[in-house]
Amino acid sequence: MLVGIVLEESAEAEDSGYGFAIYAGLQRLELLAFASAFYLLEVDRVRGTAAVSEAAQLGREYAGSIAHASCSRPEDDEHIRREIGAKMREVDYAIEVLMAAGVSTPSLRAIARRGVNITKAAHSELTMPLIFLVPLNIIGAMKLFFNVFYLNPTWIVIPALEAITVVVRVHLLWMTLCSPPDETCFILMVVTKLAILYLIVLLPEILVWESFAATHIPVNSWVAACHRCFCCLAAEFFAVLGIRGTARLPCGLRFLRLFLARSFRGYLSACARNGEEIFWCEPCCCNCNWCADAESSAESSSEGSAD
Numbered sequence: 001m002l003v004g005i006v007l008e009e010s011a012e013a014e015d016s017g018y019g020f021a022i023y024a025g026l027q028r029l030e031l032l033a034f035a036s037a038f039y040l041l042e043v044d045r046v047r048g049t050a051a052v053s054e055a056a057q058l059g060r061e062y063a064g065s066i067a068h069a070s071c072s073r074p075e076d077d078e079h080i081r082r083e084i085g086a087k088m089r090e091v092d093y094a095i096e097v098l099m100a101a102g103v104s105t106p107s108l109r110a111i112a113r114r115g116v117n118i119t120k121a122a123h124s125e126l127t128m129p130l131i132f133l134v135p136l137n138i139i140g141a142m143k144l145f146f147n148v149f150y151l152n153p154t155w156i157v158i159p160a161l162e163a164i165t166v167v168v169r170v171h172l173l174w175m176t177l178c179s180p181p182d183e184t185c186f187i188l189m190v191v192t193k194l195a196i197l198y199l200i201v202l203l204p205e206i207l208v209w210e211s212f213a214a215t216h217i218p219v220n221s222w223v224a225a226c227h228r229c230f231c232c233l234a235a236e237f238f239a240v241l242g243i244r245g246t247a248r249l250p251c252g253l254r255f256l257r258l259f260l261a262r263s264f265r266g267y268l269s270a271c272a273r274n275g276e277e278i279f280w281c282e283p284c285c286c287n288c289n290w291c292a293d294a295e296s297s298a299e300s301s302s303e304g305s306a307d
Contacts, residue, residue, distance in 0.1 A: 033135035040127040051123040107243040124188040137169040161225040233243040
């Protein structure tokens with residue numbers, strides 16, 4: 001199957017000598033890139049264990065509200081309570097989001113109010129996104145230059161699609177490095193889900209290529225190139241929108257539940273809530289227009305049900 005994944009990025013070369021030699025070298029690089037996945041999986045396992053330990057330590061002796069907290073120094077306790085003032089419930093809600101997601105931001109608090117499960121939203125896996133955005137993109141750039149010189153001129157659509165894919169992956173990597181923590185994890189989760197979708201859709205064709213790998217290289221790689229370009233553009237679309245922008249889409253909450261779900265069972269559970277709040281809370285204190293719209297819509301719906 002690993003060889004099939006490597007073959008799906010191949011195309012028919014015009015020069016049977018140099019073409020096959022160059023692709024053989026690139027395929028070895030791809031095998032090395034996929035072999036690095038085992039190391040990255042171990043990194044994900046260690047990070048996941050550390051996240052569980054941090055969550056347990058963070059919630060230790062937490063009684064469900066900051067009102068029950070105390071300080072060793074009475075003056076510190078008085079100062080903190082004076083700073084919080086009437087925002088006690090908002091602070092409690094922020095703490096609940098922090099313990100559930102690993103980070104508490106206005107975006108995560110807002111989508112949690114609208115029924116999106118944010119559990120471990122700040123702890124995303126690195127294996128699939130890093131392989132998809134770094135080594136495979138470097139190899140894709142090398143194939144792009146190779147196809148420009150060796151590919152049959154009638155297949156010009158493949159270099160064009162590969163060029164778009166390479167540029168989009170570079171931009172996704174840049175956004176991952178420069179975005180806030182919650183948006184970075186969201187981008188990584190989007191890339192992971194779409195990369196898995198990419199492999200699932202191409203699985204039948206990969207099996208066909210694997211069956212004839214001894215005598216032929218794939219001659220219809222434009223199918224894989226089109227689907228790869230579509231997945232990259234879709235990831236770019238959601239990454240540019242971000243969490244709040246995605247939530248504003250007509251089916252945005254469904255997309256967020258899909259991207260942030262840790263499993264298929266978790267996705268079905270989040271959809272079953274149908275907009276129900278994950279945590280109980282009072283209206284938020286950020287006074288942003290987006291949250292105000294959500295609160296006004298909730299109030300209007302409650303008034304309609306009362307009538």
